[in-house]
Amino acid sequence: MIPAKFDYKRASSVSEAISLLGEHGSEAKVVSGGHSLVPAMKLRMSRPEVLIDIKRIPGLDTITEEGDEIVIGANCTHSQVMRSEVVQNHLNIVYQAVSKIGDVQIRNRGTIGGSLAHADPSSDYPAVVLACDATIEVEGKEGKRSIPATEFFLGLFWTALAEEEIITAIRFPKVANGTYQKFFQSASRFAVVGVAAVQDGDGVKVGITGVAGTPYRATAVEDAYSGSADAAEHAVDGLEDLMSDHFADETYRAHLAKVMVKKALDAL
């Protein structure tokens, strides 16, 4: 399996990456770890003419504690995030989720920024950034902006990222009490259902991946929550785009969503 031909450009700064994106427009794709993009290119389902590698841009691979926030650089690999003491101590929910992504080899290469930009509806990070109320920091031709996670995911493989923007970092508020519960798809090990739950005062914030075409905040659960995991019954209330495949049809997936939300609420 070999990708169609493309040009490879290595950006050494964010501004260079942005200008390369400006130059090549929709014919270009940004690559960091490449663990979603390269297989798709090999299957020739994705055929960019230019690949812009942002992996070596300095400053995008740090994890820093800024007061009540943790900022994870877009190029941080899943392994790097997993091993970070800052993450383990202040953002354990992220640690839990990341350790369930792919496998050792994939975690060693895949990045947080790449995962979010790719927006696979069954990937793990979206649930977590939603539940944590993280912000996605992006930079483009028009400058920098911060997109709240709740406004970032627009659909299947579709985000609020503009064509000439790249993710530079993800800003998380510290989370004292959070959990990530995942029901694995047995072949791909993506999430059939992934539920991130964060204690928020007396309330909860719940992000769900794998269930709908777009990862979502389970506001119905959050509204119904009053300390009891029974609120999990509302995990799929109002959803119109439940996913279905031979591992989980809509009915079973909805059931699993409730089970996993309940597990998450119980684990808080």
Next chain:
Amino acid sequence: MQISMTINGKTYAHDVEPRISLAQYLRETLNLTGTHIGCDTSGCGSCTVHVDGAAAKACTLLAVQVDGSEVTTIEGMANGNEMHPIQAAFKENHGLQCGFCTPGMVMTAADILKNNPNASEEEIRHGLEGNFCRCTGYHNIVKSIQHAAEKMNA
């Protein structure tokens, strides 16, 4: 594109097409055919090598992405005729049958034990989740890695 990397301690420089994977580069350009391609899309783990000290699936890395890196392949594990303790343990415990997944298994095992020298059976099994073996049922692979850990920790 011109790239250069250190593979098994030796530096190589080549002009490669950007679409060539690290696995292809190793196999086709350098004749290091111990890195196997089983699925070509990062599913099976047969192509596992170490890039800058961490296990990676060489089929899903473009050679240009790892330009300048240090790469270790299965061919770089033994010290001359003396097998690495993980290789020796695989032989001792019949941790391989057809041998095709074996290089990837050995390279992944080395990564597991590097990060967790006292890995439990459960941790070893979890650590192998990115590597398929169709012959052994994993039983003797897990035993091999446990055995290697004992030797390496001794």
Next chain:
Amino acid sequence: METYIGQSVKRREDDRFLKGAGKYTDDIKLPGMTHSAFVRSPYAHAKILSIDTTQAKAAEGVVAIYTAEDGCGAYGVPCGWQVDFKNGETMREPQHPLLAKDKIKHVGEAVAIVIAETQELARDAAELVEVKYEGLPAVTCPKKAMEPGAPKVHDDWGDNASFDWCIGNDRAEVEAALEQAHHVTEMTYKNHRVAPNAIEPRSYIADYDVNGDKWTLYTSTQNPHLIRLLLCAFALGIPEHKVRVVSYDVGGGFGSKIYHYTEEALLTWVSKEIGRPVKWTSDRTEAFLTDAHGRDHIVHSKMGFDQDGKIVAHLTDEYCAMGAYLSTFAPAVPTYLHGTLFQGVYTTPLIHLNVVAPFTHTVAVDAYRGAGRPEATYLLERIISKAAKEMDMDPAELRFKNFIPPFDGVNEPGYQTQVALQYDSGNYEAVLKRGLEMLGYEDFRKEQAEARKNGKLLGVGISTYIEGCGIAPSAVVGALGARAGLYEVGHVRVQPTGKVSVFTGAHSHGQGHETVFAQFVADKLGIAMDDVDIVHGDTDQVAFGMGTYGSRSLSVGGSAIIKSIDKILEKGAKIAAHKLEAAEEDLDYAEGKWTVKGTDKSISFGDVSLTAYVPHDYPEGLEPGLDFSSFYDPTNFTYPFGAHIAVVEVDSDTGKVNLQRFVACDDVGNVMNPMIVDGQIHGGVVQGVGQALLEEVVYDGEGQMTTGSYMDYAMPRADDVPMIETDRTTTPCPHNPLGVKGAGEAGTIGSTPAVVNAVVDALSHLGVTDIQMPVTPQRVWRAMQN
């Protein structure tokens, strides 16, 4: 004296594999080698309206492009087994062209081959080949394929049946017995389709040498000689003595690399056309779409019992998919490798199996690890466990009631079944007893009852299997429709220095022949293992052979080698007698030397070997040399058996099954290398567990495969399974010199029903009586809801 036999000798092949120095076909590069890529149909059933290669031919690096119009392999690849209709009508056998002509019959069927200077350029150019199709309705289910009005796979015949077939007692008699039975258990289910998934994809290099007018085909096959025969005599019609087939290291087969595939023949043809070597290595998507699959039976079965729980009759009807074309062994799988095992390990007096084998718009189905026997075992072991539940009996007890009593095949005769075979030797009670003991069955039942009180769903599943291995007596399989003999060749060449080269027609793709064969050869000759080399996988070196499948290497291939060793020792004795000035009958052979009985006068194997090649002082009339080749044709199949027991816990919320324990007590006859036998069992068990819990090839209504990658086809991983607890009993095979029965398929045959029985057992108190495989979380959850 046995120094090596029975010892867990470490494998000599391991060093090269562990150092990355194995030589798989894709590792080979030849000077001037070209690469190829296929243009494959995205339709399951379609008319080819046009193929335009103009643009592709002009693309960079393209050497040639061929379509069916170019006359490649006019005969197509043949089927190796003929099973005629019950009414005597000849099996319907479609031509299987190397490239599709006019019509497409399954997704992935090749339409054109592109040859280019590099792999990349071949792939690029293949995309430029423009094929226009007219899509047609497809049928992928073997039962639906036989319904009136079903889309036809081949237009040549009135319906989709390739053949139908039955075995056993008279149907009316079996039906009558079922009507009178005290209890009848009934099951309808699908033994679903699975993909073999050897981790090494198929790979071929064909190299035509104009100087010698010779072809060399490097191929990842399980049986190089059979490929050469089919390639030369059928597919291409080229002279067999001009073709060398080489298969060095092969990365797993599991059946899928037995068959002669179209790509092998096509590359061989192409190589002569272009006058250069050409390589093709399958990618994983192509592997899913074009490697022969396994299973795909739709089963309806009834088993009748008397008041005491003794089986009185068994009647089964099956629809067994052949796929679009007949793969090499395909017709044998649901018939002679399947129906003949319907006796199982039980005394069932009346058995009838009826099979309809239709074509479907899918890739071919053929032998996959176990081949027909896992399907038979699944049926018997599921239905017996279901019956036990219905009759409120313990499933182990019901089995003990029905076991064929022990027989060794020497003092007691073999057991004649109702379905043609005569079992060689067996002690079925012993393996189950031992298995239950290993598990701690009674304690487990107590634990299970306690757990249920706490809402925890634990289950245990038993399976007691038998299989027919060591394929097979040629005359028997010939009468059953095989178009080849199934003997094996063992050639032992003693070198002048007493070192021994053994050439075997069996083929190792993970089984460890280089070690195991050397173990018994060294022992039989009384020499060191280091002095024995095993050669396989090259038709220029090995006289002939039928390859490795059906757990036959040691029982058939090993026996052929033993025959040659006997001849060597016989001739060696003549030389020794001459040198020792003694009569042959006064000599003993032991520890690598001939000794005159009652004296210390002896001559070593090495000295005799040297004498054979430097025959100065030599018996009169005796030919020089010490080199014998033998064909061994077994007198019967071998019949390994065993008991497999699984323990599972089912998550009541999600339906997910956690396999907690797996106990396997197998009897594979005498064991040459326990380490290797255990390894075969471990791997086989997990492959069977994979079918039970995870793996399934799914074709949608249009014939598209929706599970064509590891994103959707669930392979068992290290963390899906526990350690496998193994033990053995030993009931030697009475009819081959090593007393071996074969171990390659046992694990896969026994394990699948054990796991499903365990899952159903865990849920039985909820009224669950059956769950369709694979028992995925979704299916288990749904079963719990009903």
